[in-house]
Amino acid sequence: MTSQVAILGAGVMGETLLSGLIRAGRRPEELLITERREERATELRERYGVDVVSNVDAAAKADTLVLVVKPQDMPDLLAEIAPAVRPSQTVVSLAAGITTGFIESRLPEGVAVVRVMPNTPALVDEGMAAISRGAHCDESHLELAESLLAATGRVIRVPEKQQDAVTAISGSGPAYLFFVVEAMIEAGVHMGLPRSTATELVVQTVVGSAKLLRETGEHPTVLRERVTSPGGTTAAAVRELEDHKVRAAFLSAIEAARNRSRALAAE
Numbered sequence: 001m002t003s004q005v006a007i008l009g010a011g012v013m014g015e016t017l018l019s020g021l022i023r024a025g026r027r028p029e030e031l032l033i034t035e036r037r038e039e040r041a042t043e044l045r046e047r048y049g050v051d052v053v054s055n056v057d058a059a060a061k062a063d064t065l066v067l068v069v070k071p072q073d074m075p076d077l078l079a080e081i082a083p084a085v086r087p088s089q090t091v092v093s094l095a096a097g098i099t100t101g102f103i104e105s106r107l108p109e110g111v112a113v114v115r116v117m118p119n120t121p122a123l124v125d126e127g128m129a130a131i132s133r134g135a136h137c138d139e140s141h142l143e144l145a146e147s148l149l150a151a152t153g154r155v156i157r158v159p160e161k162q163q164d165a166v167t168a169i170s171g172s173g174p175a176y177l178f179f180v181v182e183a184m185i186e187a188g189v190h191m192g193l194p195r196s197t198a199t200e201l202v203v204q205t206v207v208g209s210a211k212l213l214r215e216t217g218e219h220p221t222v223l224r225e226r227v228t229s230p231g232g233t234t235a236a237a238v239r240e241l242e243d244h245k246v247r248a249a250f251l252s253a254i255e256a257a258r259n260r261s262r263a264l265a266a267e
């Protein structure tokens with residue numbers, strides 16, 4: 001029998017993982033999904049050729065259970081699957097804020113739980129995921145989680161106490177960058193550029209800058225200084241950003257995300 005992976009909750013992140021696993025060569029027969037919304041289940045069954053089953057059937061059949069429901073839906077999902085879960089299975093949770101202890105305490109004793117924080121660039125195989133071990137994990141469980149996430153990008157291991165900060169940085173991070181992109185496009189439109197021109201300029205600038213950061217390994221300050229000619233345009237812009245406390249706003253925003261992650265398990 002083939003080793004099966006079930007994705008429980010196939011919304012944005014569940015589909016991101018599902019599509020990545022299929023791109024990486026997993027056969028639809030090796031995958032199962034569960035989804036509360038019927039029209040969404042039909043859509044994914046047609047798009048990927050995977051079986052859609054109930055949560056209990058997924059828990060009974062699959063070797064690996066990947067939990068991708070919202071943190072607020074996690075208690076009900078765990079209560080539903082707990083009677084079918086066995087200690088030979090591995091449970092991988094992608095939910096923000098939900099600790100391995102929270103999951104372990106609601107499943108049979110001894111089940112290995114791995115906590116993961118992924119992000120949406122996984123959809124184009126440029127994801128960043130951080131994984132942490134629960135109380136009953138050994139190296140094989142971490143490697144299993146790594147092999148799932150490596151299908152869609154990079155994976156690092158972090159102690160679980162860092163996961164709320166990771167969530168605030170790389171989990172939510174794409175949204176901050178899209179926010180900056182929106183603002184830059186808007187600025188171009190304000191100055192009279194056609195929206196399509198502004199969009200092309202901004203998107204390629206973001207992609208190019210990301211590539212420059214990664215490929216040179218230079219510190220961002222050094223790269224920024226290279227763009228900033230004395231008395232020039234960039235210096236004028238950066239001064240405005242500092243005057244408007246954009247750096248401080250990022251610090252507060254990311255701390256707010258970290259605090260929200262901490263609070264989610266208590267809801």
Ligand SMILES: NC(=O)C1=CN([C@@H]2O[C@H](COP(=O)(O)OP(=O)(O)OC[C@H]3O[C@@H](n4cnc5c(N)ncnc54)[C@H](O)[C@@H]3O)[C@@H](O)[C@H]2O)C=CC1
Binds near residue numbers: 095118
């Ligand atoms: N969207 C993102 O960028 C990221 C999301 N996450 C985490 O992934 C999880 C899911 O987030 P999204 O995909 O954005 O939310 P979503 O709302 O798009 O997906 C959740 C899906 O789970 C389904 N669902 C809820 N309860 C269910 C149940 N009992 N049985 C079966 N299906 C059920 C819903 O119908 C929905 O399709 C969250 O815990 C979130 O913290 C983590 C990192 C990034």
Ligand SMILES: O=C(O)[C@@H]1CCC=N1
Binds near residue numbers: 167
């Ligand atoms: O906004 C959220 O709660 C989820 C977790 C990280 C990204 N999206």
